Amino acid sequence: MFESCADPSLLDGLPWLACYLTTGKHMAFYGSFLTVLALLAITAPFAMLFGFGGAMAARSDIAPLRWLGKTYTAMVRGVPDIVFFLFVPIAMDQGLEWLRHKVKCPDWDAPIRQGSDFVVCTAAKLPLSNAPQWAHEVYGFALAMIAFAIVFGAFAANVLSGAMTAVPVGQIETAAAYGMSKRQTFWRILVPQMWVYALPGLSNLWQILVKATPLLFLLGVEDIVYWARELGGAKTSTFSYPHPDWRLYYFLGLLVFYLSLTQVSDTVFQHLMRRLSHGQATLAGEAQRKATA
């Protein structure tokens, strides 16, 4: 990176460390922090969307839809989330390839599952075998994201359906007395009021999501855990920056990163809760009203 880093074996002390921490691999390591933040930024809205859909389905008047919603909200109760993280990406991958196989190669007659192999025609492969490396990485990351969105959508559906039932019945009844239809009541009365009840659960969920991001490593994404293991491992003198096993320090760094991330989120959520409580018929809202009056 710097010119003085041309021959690291001549350096020691701080200059050595400065050069060591700015190698290309370290830059990739710092970049992987952005991967984590990107995962958070993309997954959170999708999980909310899935959660909202699940909560709505669980309240639906149509029985099959309601069962679907209830099953979705209940599935994370009994089964560890890690099972879903391992299952969803590979299941999605095979499902997509199978669909493409049916469409693109209709006259293929060999079975798809041959013993321990999953064989689809070349045109159905995802991504295509001649696709560039970045396509494979993006595809892997996208599958991981879907897995996260599905699992956290189920958690969010739990929280949101709880919040929907927490809105005082009087509010709903008043809306009905004013002649609002079910749909109008839902969108104009229930949804605007439910957030204050949902926020404690959602903030918890966010913290859980933050703490679940290192599981990306299990899905084969080159995330911060991958780089911490890679860079921290003992390097012999054949490397330009030989050092003993430093994985402990790298993981300590990750620990600090996550601690500050959860701490910052906590502060933001407290602030948000104060804002949302404003003018609400809750204890916190009442306290705010009295304080200003």
Next chain:
Amino acid sequence: MTCFETIQAYGLRSIGIGERLLPRSDFTLCQQFTLIGSGMIWNIYFGVLALIFGFVLATAVAMGKASPVALIRKPSEWFIFVLRGSPLFIQFFLAYETFVLLPKSGIDINLGFTHLTAQTSWLTKAWAGALVVLFLNTAAYSGEIFYGALRSVPKGDLEAADAYGLTGWTKFRRVTWPTMLRLAWPAYTNEAIFLFHATTLVYFSGFPAWKQQGDALYYASYFADKTFNPFVAYPIVAGYFVLLTLVVITIFGQVNRRLNRHLAPAARSRIRYRPQLIR
């Protein structure tokens, strides 16, 4: 091989009893059920022991966090903050790397009159090292739950205890602690459920599975890798965990009933699932 023979060969495979080699081809449903079920031994082992040890430490940490003495309060607060604020996955890695760096020959402790050598190599094995992590982790989460409950113990109960002349340890044991437990129990049940779920992380986070003796998810992912078919092994492990969760809910529900046995049935707090405690 009949299914009965498979169970004989692999039923206790996860703790090293039975067939040495895992099945390599022509996997049957029976093999998958047996081996994954055998792996559940480890999930139950980690969950139960971590819960038992963690319960004791959690009570201590909750008392510590509520203490007026800063010298006791601060460490408790930091303990809870660090272990609740960071991912369990990272904690596993961190603990493993720490245990690996401990001297292989053991640590010499000089007591003046005699020499003790504390063996450390067992800490790098999953059965001990991962248990330590899970124990500390659940102690922090339960400690926070207990602390919250401790703060919501009704003032009237404590005043009544004072009026009866209960002080110190007797007051704690007869009034404060049972009330705290009663208030914390629904949340603590959730913590227990998610602790069992968290045990599946052990063999995916640094700790190696020695001689292919792993937990349920370890075997499930073994089968999923070998057969390239996730639609059999993962639903099996999911089914086992649903059963385990039901057992946990039943046991904790019984305890909840006993804790609330002096209350009218309508006033009893029922255990409700709240997804706030996975890590």
